[in-house]
Amino acid sequence: MTRWGILATGYIAGRFAEDLRFVPGAELVAVGSRTRESAELFAQRHGASRAYASWAELAADPEVDVVYVATPHAAHHEATMACLAGGKAVLVEKPCTLDLASSTELIETARARGLFLMEAMWMRTNxxxxxxxxxxxxxxxxxxxxxxxxxxxxxxxxxxxxxxxxxxxxxxxxxxxxxxxxxxxxxxxxxxxxxxxxxxxxxxxxxxxxxxxxxxxxxxxxxxxxxxxxxxxxxxxxxxxxxxxxxxxxxxxxxxxxxxxxxxxxxxxxxLTGGGYQYEAIEVQRCLAAGLIESPLVPHSATLEVMALLDDIRARIGVSYA
Incomplete structure (x- = not known):
């Protein structure tokens, strides 16, 4: 059994939680949010046994094997770093971060700690x-x-x-x-x-x-x-x-x-069954069972190459997030 935690409680987090029902061997055990009320409501709605009022609490839960980070993308870096610091495997919603430098930091951190990390580009697992x-x-x-x-x-x-x-x-x-x-x-x-x-x-x-x-x-x-x-x-x-x-x-x-x-x-x-999110969860569980720290379907290199393209295009059209 793979024990999942979900970080964030918005629309995409809910869709992912619903699709976990179609994943053999998956169990949603915990949810983390910045407010206890939001976490508890989400946990009740989707059958998670524990609700946390902080990301750090979720990351520290010893009964969570992997965390799906479903925050808006400006928070992906901070949330994923918190999960990696807690020793968790991570599936982080796309785009991995806002820019190549911060995506590179996440991947290098995961590799240094021997932890699985995958960007949730679900198209690549469809x-x-x-x-x-x-x-x-x-x-x-x-x-x-x-x-x-x-x-x-x-x-x-x-x-x-x-x-x-x-x-x-x-x-x-x-x-x-x-x-x-x-x-x-x-x-x-x-x-x-x-x-x-x-x-x-x-x-x-x-x-x-x-x-x-x-x-x-x-x-x-x-x-x-x-x-x-x-x-x-x-x-x-x-x-x-x-x-x-x-x-x-x-x-x-x-x-x-x-x-x-x-x-x-x-x-x-x-x-196809479900909403499509289950296929990325299935890939995560397959990789964890095989002892991999990255997915061959969504490799770190692809995440970084697409992120570099996004940076290049933003520079050409004059959009900066600094």
């Missing part, structure tokens, strides 16, 4: 996404030449919302843009060429952002994210002999459509 990767590796669409993906939310987000707060790492890029970027990186690796433009809000965060990536192989990616209009939230992966379309939401699709030259489109369905 069974259908993994099946798409297998198809591409087997040559189903030839060499990948183009990745297109978008993630735009309708809003409107009021000025006081965290999405508009620069001090909280607000803006579309880290919250939404990380998905198109991660898909392109998953398929093609680190690009050699980066271009980006954004409309900046009065709060100095990005509202609408376009990104073009290029690889020396000749492949390109055209990506966008925004918080001023609901986009299709779809993706298309084009190769020299075909294309794979990922419908809404592309980061957690129910099916993929394979188009090959001279053949009828083929729908590849996935028998």
């Amino acid at each position: 069974p259908l996404i993994l099946r798409v990767l297998e198809l591409i590796a087997d040559g189903a669409i030839g060499e990948v030449t183009h990745v297109r993906a978008d993630f735009g939310a309708a809003g409107p987000f009021p000025p006081e919302h965290r999405m508009r707060a620069r001090t909280l790492g607000g803006g579309a890029l880290l919250d939404l843009g990380i998905y198109p970027l991660s898909l392109a990186h998953l398929l093609l690796g680190v690009p050699q060429h980066v271009r980006a433009w954004a409309r900046i809000s009065p709060e100095l965060v990005d509202e609408n952002t376009g990104i073009v990536l290029g690889w020396n192989s000749g492949a390109v990616a055209t990506l966008s994210c925004g918080m001023i209009g609901a986009t299709a939230v779809t993706a298309a992966i084009t190769g020299t002999t075909g294309r794979i379309d990922l419908p809404e939401p592309f980061y957690r699709p129910a099916a993929a459509v394979l188009h090959r030259a001279g053949a009828e489109p083929e729908t590849i369905a996935a028998d």
